[in-house]
Amino acid sequence: MCSRYEVKARPDDLTRRFRLGESPLDFARAEVRPTDPAIIVVRAKGGARLAHPARFGLAVSWDKNPVINARAETLQKKPTFRPLLANRCLVPASAYFEWRQDGKARRRNRIALDDDGLMGFAGLFDADRFVIITCAPAAAIMGIHDRMPAILPPEAEDSWLDPDTSDARFAALLGPYAGAIVAVEEKPKPRVQGDLFGGG
Numbered sequence: 001m002c003s004r005y006e007v008k009a010r011p012d013d014l015t016r017r018f019r020l021g022e023s024p025l026d027f028a029r030a031e032v033r034p035t036d037p038a039i040i041v042v043r044a045k046g047g048a049r050l051a052h053p054a055r056f057g058l059a060v061s062w063d064k065n066p067v068i069n070a071r072a073e074t075l076q077k078k079p080t081f082r083p084l085l086a087n088r089c090l091v092p093a094s095a096y097f098e099w100r101q102d103g104k105a106r107r108r109n110r111i112a113l114d115d116d117g118l119m120g121f122a123g124l125f126d127a128d129r130f131v132i133i134t135c136a137p138a139a140a141i142m143g144i145h146d147r148m149p150a151i152l153p154p155e156a157e158d159s160w161l162d163p164d165t166s167d168a169r170f171a172a173l174l175g176p177y178a179g180a181i182v183a184v185e186e187k188p189k190p191r192v193q194g195d196l197f198g199g200g
Contacts, residue, residue: 002121002132002149003068005032005096006110007039009118014039014051014092017118018157024051031097032056034068040123040130041090043161052089054130070124072135072150072174076167081124081131086163088170090120090152091132100144100185107185109144114180120157122150122174138176141183151177 008030011023018041027039034057042052057066060080070081095112113119122133134147141148152160156173159165 002096002098002134002147003034005091005093005121005132005149006030007032007092008094009092013118018051018090018092018120019049020051021048022050025053027053032093034066038130039092040125041092041120041161042125043088043163049161052125054089054125054128056130056132058126058129058131066129067131069134069147070131071147072122072133072171075124075133075171075174084124084126085167085170087125088160088163089123089125089130090157090161091123091130091149093119093121093149096121096149098141098145098148098183105188107188109141109183109185111141111144111148111181111183114182119151120154122152122160133174135174136176138178138181140181144183148176150174151179151181153177153179 007028011026015023024039032038036056037053038056039051040054041049044050057068060067075081095110098109098111099106123130133150135150137148160173
């Protein structure tokens with residue numbers, strides 16, 4: 001699952017990394033949450049890449065909450081996602097956040113490329129809303145969660161965005177990330193006991 005991610009990048013950084021036809025609006029965010037506005041990268045008819053503002057999560061009739069993730073393994077079977085298979089996008093991110101269960105506590109991890117560079121998640125969009133596609137986890141983060149965003153290597157992004165790429169070909173792009181990724185877990189905040197300060 002991927003419910004929160006980070007976009008620590010200036011418009012010029014996004015333009016260079018994703019080869020955009022024009023510089024996007026500034027959507028840098030320390031944390032993008034469901035329903036938040038963000039930038040996705042889409043393919044224009046002529047093949048140029050464009051930055052498109054959209055909100056994180058698809059509105060659906062059968063749930064009051066937006067659908068934020070789509071499982072790579074069942075994309076072609078689910079009626080929610082099947083009509084969107086030609087509407088593929090990249091979701092720019094500098095990191096994403098996942099929680100590891102530690103007994104009764106949940107520990108937040110920031111997960112990023114080892115060089116802390118920008119990455120593109122595979123996504124689907126419908127007008128002004130989008131979902132992030134998830135897949136099985138890479139070995140490096142298997143102990144944190146059993147899913148991860150489908151991170152596309154830069155050389156696979158054109159194939160993903162091209163609506164003429166066959167279903168079998170794009171399905172092959174949506175596996176665990178093979179590059180180096182790093183997870184940094186936030187340290188638990190120290191517990192303050194009230195009696196140390198004369199309180200209860």
